[in-house]
Amino acid sequence: MKKNAVLVLTRTLYAIFIVGTIISLFIVYKDINSSITFKFLMGYLFFTFFMLLYVPFVTILNSRRLKWIEIRSRLFKFIALFALFGAVNYCFDYVFRPSNIDLLRACSISLGLAFSISFIDVTFLKKKEK
CATH class of the missing domain: 1.10.287 (Helix Hairpins)
Structure with a gap:
């Protein structure tokens, strides 16, 4: 049975986004200050902007069906x-x-x-x- 690569990628990105959101909320709530947490939060911010572009694109792509x-x-x-x-x-x-x-x-x-x-x-x- 062949898996749809876009579907697997989308589910993976959503899972990473949910885990990243939980970790980011924990970092902000506990007020953890270090260079690693700053880099993580900046990466999460870039990933969020990527998701804001990716989700509508995939939705439009799939709506053709x-x-x-x-x-x-x-x-x-x-x-x-x-x-x-x-x-x-x-x-x-x-x-x-x-x-x-x-x-x-x-x-x-x-x-x-x-x-x-x-x-x-x-x-x-x-x-x-x-």
Whole structure:
């Protein structure tokens, strides 16, 4: 049985990211200061930026395998969730922090949440066997 290399790579990168996040949170929480922890945190930062580019790329690559009706329903779900999360975030900012309303922050959080809810399973699609 042949394994999909992109799927294995994606799962491995997600596992490394989760472990790196746990270690980074521990380092920051315990306030550990050394050159090794600084290098680790800088590596984790670069790895995070890589993941921010890799995940949408793989999601778009894998979405080519979906039928148009499924892509359309996911896009509709994405747009609806983006609008809903944006409105909720803006309302909470207006109620709790009326002097610090930041639309760019609200939109970026809404974009990330809506994308991950709508398309996270597409990232892990397997190649169809012939």
